[in-house]
Amino acid sequence: MIAYRPLPNSLDCTNGRTAVYKGTVNDPTTFPTPNRTHVHHWSFERLLSAGLVPITGAAFAVSSTSYPVLDAILGASMVIHSHMGFDQIVVDYVHHRKFPILGPTANWTLRAVTVGVLVGVYQFNTNDIGLTELIVRTWTA
Amino acid sequence: MNASLGLGSAFRRACMTPSLRKPSTFRNVLPRRTITTQPVSQTDATTLLNKQRLNRPSSPHFTIYQPQMTWIPSIFNRVTGGALSVLLYGFSLAYLFVPGTFDSAHIVETVASLPESVKYAGKFVLAVPFAFHSWNGIRHLGWDVGKFMTIKGVYGTGYTVIGLTAVTTLWLTFFK
Numbered sequence: 001m002i003a004y005r006p007l008p009n010s011l012d013c014t015n016g017r018t019a020v021y022k023g024t025v026n027d028p029t030t031f032p033t034p035n036r037t038h039v040h041h042w043s044f045e046r047l048l049s050a051g052l053v054p055i056t057g058a059a060f061a062v063s064s065t066s067y068p069v070l071d072a073i074l075g076a077s078m079v080i081h082s083h084m085g086f087d088q089i090v091v092d093y094v095h096h097r098k099f100p101i102l103g104p105t106a107n108w109t110l111r112a113v114t115v116g117v118l119v120g121v122y123q124f125n126t127n128d129i130g131l132t133e134l135i136v137r138t139w140t141a
Numbered sequence: 142m143n144a145s146l147g148l149g150s151a152f153r154r155a156c157m158t159p160s161l162r163k164p165s166t167f168r169n170v171l172p173r174r175t176i177t178t179q180p181v182s183q184t185d186a187t188t189l190l191n192k193q194r195l196n197r198p199s200s201p202h203f204t205i206y207q208p209q210m211t212w213i214p215s216i217f218n219r220v221t222g223g224a225l226s227v228l229l230y231g232f233s234l235a236y237l238f239v240p241g242t243f244d245s246a247h248i249v250e251t252v253a254s255l256p257e258s259v260k261y262a263g264k265f266v267l268a269v270p271f272a273f274h275s276w277n278g279i280r281h282l283g284w285d286v287g288k289f290m291t292i293k294g295v296y297g298t299g300y301t302v303i304g305l306t307a308v309t310t311l312w313l314t315f316f317k
Contacts, residue, residue: 020191024183046285049278056275079233082226089223117230120237128236129245137245139264139317141252 045084052077059132071130075121083114210299211292218277221270228267264314272309276302 021027055074062070090110096103125131181189206212235243252260280298283289289298 020194021187024187025190046282050282053279053282078229082222082229085219085222085226089219113230113234116237117233120233120235123240124233124236127240134245134248137249138252139313141249141260 048077048081048084052081068125068130071125071132072122075125075131076118079114079117079121082117083110086110086114210296214273214277214280214299214302218274218281221274221277224270225274261314264317265310268310268313269306272313273302273306276305276309 055070055077058070059074087107087110090103090106094103094106096107099106121131124134128134129137232243252263255263280289280302283298289295
């Protein structure tokens, strides 16, 4: 990932690109308070990515119709992995510090869409042939 | 300078002559400054500074960097991952809202009716991001456990990922 160094909180960007001082130039810079959950967030994200390696491999190796559990795990983990990826894009490019309205809007839109996607994936895995079988059939159509 | 030319004492004497020491003498000789200053409060000064900061141009960035293995695959990882996720999200939402149109039977039927060339092109376009993101994701996991954290490691794994992506893409496009 390309990581941009965040601006300190005392700098506000009113026009989306230029930093403007809050208070006076002599006010100390404030930073977000450290929180242990940030570490768990990273660990969870990395474990999920690592988990997708054997899950993807298994999807290639076995026939999905006989393993609906695989479709369920693959569907859920890919959606969560995607959600976290989109969330990082929102944080990097439309951060609420720079975009006070667009940032939170993007964040909540993403959450709502992800919930819809999870329901959609569940419906497809339950009522149709499931994700892996769909990919296999489409690929060889 | 004056001292080295032996003019130090003469110059000093000229300046220190009682008539020249009076401030009014200089005020009449030197041209009047046309700029006037005025006291500004702390808040007004900050407002003025912020107004000026908003007029500052954006310095060149991003495009001034040479394309390198250290950052091109990094942004490509985000682009490919984003593209694949958009496909997953798009399909899932389409199935959620219009299950009658986006069910597996219709999708497979539509794809099957496409000309062979379009099918191969489509498989290629999907295989590239999938292969790259998968292999580069493993490269990232390597870094996450502290491996290949050198310039040599970044380039070695980078070329490996490109090679594996090429092979996997060809295999998925033409042999699957």
